Amino acid sequence: MATITLSNVSKDYGGGPVLRGIDLEIREGEFVALMGPSGCGKSTLLRLIAGLEEPGGGQIHIDGRLVNDVAPKDRDLAMVFQSYALYPHMTVRENMSFALKQRRLPQTEITKAVEAAAAKLGLTALLERKPKALSGGQRQRVAMGRAIVRDPKAFLFDEPLSNLDARLREQMRYEIRKLHRELGATSVYVTHDQVEAMTMADRIVALNDGAIQQVGSPQDLYDNPANLFVAGFLGSPPMNFLDATLAPDGALVVEGQTLVRAPLSLPPGTTVTLGLRPEHLALTTPADGVPVRVDMVEPTGTGRVVHLALGAQRLKLFTMDTRPLAPGDAVGLMVPPGAPLLFQPGTGTRIG
Structure with missing residues (x-):
């Protein structure tokens, strides 16, 4: 050795x-x-x-x-x-x-x-x-x-x-x-x-x-x-990356929707790249989560990869939820507080 x-x-x-x-x-x-x-x-x-x-x-x-x-x-x-x-x-x-x-x-x-x-x-x-x-x-x-x-x-x-x-x-x-x-x-x-x-x-x-x-x-x-x-x-499906803006109350806003709050000491209006692992996300009703629309559903055997549209941005979610889903369905997206990773646009450096 x-x-x-x-x-x-x-x-x-x-x-x-x-x-x-x-x-x-x-x-x-x-x-x-x-x-x-x-x-x-x-x-x-x-x-x-x-x-x-x-x-x-x-x-x-x-x-x-x-x-x-x-x-x-x-x-x-x-x-x-x-x-x-x-x-x-x-x-x-x-x-x-x-x-x-x-x-x-x-x-x-x-x-x-x-x-x-x-x-x-x-x-x-x-x-x-x-x-x-x-x-x-x-x-x-x-x-x-x-x-x-x-x-x-x-x-x-x-x-x-x-x-x-x-x-x-x-x-x-x-x-x-x-x-x-x-x-x-x-x-x-x-x-x-x-x-x-x-x-x-x-x-x-x-x-x-x-x-x-x-x-x-x-x-x-x-x-x-x-x-x-x-x-x-690293990751399969790979991590989702979304363009987000920091609101005055510390919320991360994507396409006009508040996804999660971020403990960042950055000025309001700061743009960040929000990283979300597909397996950390969950589905709910539109009234109980962030309203999104189903774009495509891919069965994997152990679960499903659900492609979602949030305004002009796209993301994937991995779930073992067996509820019927079809392209065009309106569903709700839940983002747990500890799930997001934050990166600096341009350099890609992790900031949170």
Whole structure:
């Protein structure tokens, strides 16, 4: 197991900065997810840790050792890619043992390591098969097994589940997390999928536009997002954002309707962005809540996502309420006092 420390790390390919001033410490035995949209710099950051890219500035330490100029093979890290990268002419056993043979380890030691990893991953019966005879999920387990047998200081995962269907992704999320718990190894996991980040990570590093937006536990980022980006990226359905104005009595007014009161020391007339999680909202009658109109209803099995129109603005509500609803119906919206999050328009900074 290893600690990984990045200090003011940057990267620029010539067309502008890809990473800007990254400061991050990954603790020994921790599972950290680097999460963000395509182009945010998360895969580049992983490749810098692996040594596949050179930083433009800053320092990278692994277990206290500066590794900026250390070759990938000498960093003692194992990487699992999205594309499996298995040798098609080799059996599962040969794929998993390849790196150990390159180290010229004794055959008995190689066999023991491969069979132990295969048992952990449910691959024992597949050891003599070639990749073409395996499913996508089995191939990804082989790629993980090849990494495990090396007994590295840390595992680096680069969107390893992106090529799998939804059911397999769910299964592999469980298997990777279980494996991490058993091995206790430091793991860095790149994903654009907020469900993967929320369900697997000890801590999430939210990245956007080459910079860290927030670092914390999944629940902390969900409950206390630092800005609009983090608030909008986590959650399904995603958070609603409404333009609101602060009234003299402290009420937040949207489209002429008072939604909730806000404990803000801001002057009346101040415009804010109001954030509301769909699952925090409730339906009632128009007389008992804020009058809104049903735009669309999406059944999910466990409940329904109800699209609502509040004047010219739109929002979503998740409910297990089974009352009949149809587009055009007039209903009431209830917003609990502790539900709203407030953000500064323009900058997106959290202000309440």
